[in-house]
Amino acid sequence: MSTEETIEPTRSASSRVQRKRGRRIQEILTAAAELFGERGYDAVSLEDVAERLDVTKGSLYYYFSSKDELGTAAIETLGTEWTARLQKLVDGTSGSAADRLRALIHEHVLIAVRDHPAALQVFLVPRRWPHEQRESIKELRQRHDRLFRALIEEGVAAGEFTVTGVDTVLQCMHAAMSQAPVWCADLPARAQYEAVDEVADTLMMLVGQAPPE
Template structure:
């Protein structure tokens, strides 16, 4: 049975079945081969399941990419929110905590973070909108922190939206260059990026 016929014959999954192994297989395939180079058959093999079962959950490779990217964005937002909530109430400490959390996530989930950076370009239409909407929640969190700092006088930037985008890019691109055996530890990289982020927003008490 070829890949197309297996897709046509796929049945809907039974409630309660776990699709996480498929998500994990897709992430590994996308990280190693990119979206174009990964195949649904390879994803099924990595998930130790049948191709038809993959199609039960995800009608297309694009749907799998959406699921992986939304899952990544969701976990990043949850981790960042928790860390900011536990930080001191002043904007400088809150933004520093947010950057530490973002960079820590990028290092801990480096393959997922690389996929999030490089593979969104393959999505269009409603699929892209769904992923961008999830990503925008993290951007909104950081923008609120920057605007709080501007309003309180702790941050001197006159362009909070542009500064926020620069901070997010600073955090996200750590995925491209961090190495576990490199000169800087996970914690040192997070602290360094936090210093850079506070400089970008013109923090008076960096």
């Protein structure tokens, strides 16, 4: 019993510390991802990141050994979280391929516009990132694409969709969705929601689905 008493606190203490560290890292990554997405990797200084977190530059180095590493990690978290949300949506939705694809597009754009108003840029322009990060970006992009590709192929197989080529449709869709936050940024909240809806309708046309009405 006494053993348990001694060990338990120790163990939980260590893991509490671990969790705390994890949380801190997430905070940093979130802030960083936001800034990088907003202004681009090069335009963001560590000072900027530190300031948003209200710590000093030096502290960042306690968690990440370089700006590049922070950049890579930021992308990774961002992409992982995003993909997870979309995956969950796909898993939880039923209906025709069209219904589900539309929901997926809608959700994607909504996340982009509402939650990460600028972070998506990161996935659009890998050319601007240092070498290391590009791989990271590519991989995330692929994970992301798989969700869409699966649905599109399903719809095509079922005769629901008409497409020129799946790859090209995917690319165009992705480009448009990622760009959406840029032009929706300045709209008032309500208009934003409508805009997202319209984007979804518009992009459904890429697989041959006529707009409603």
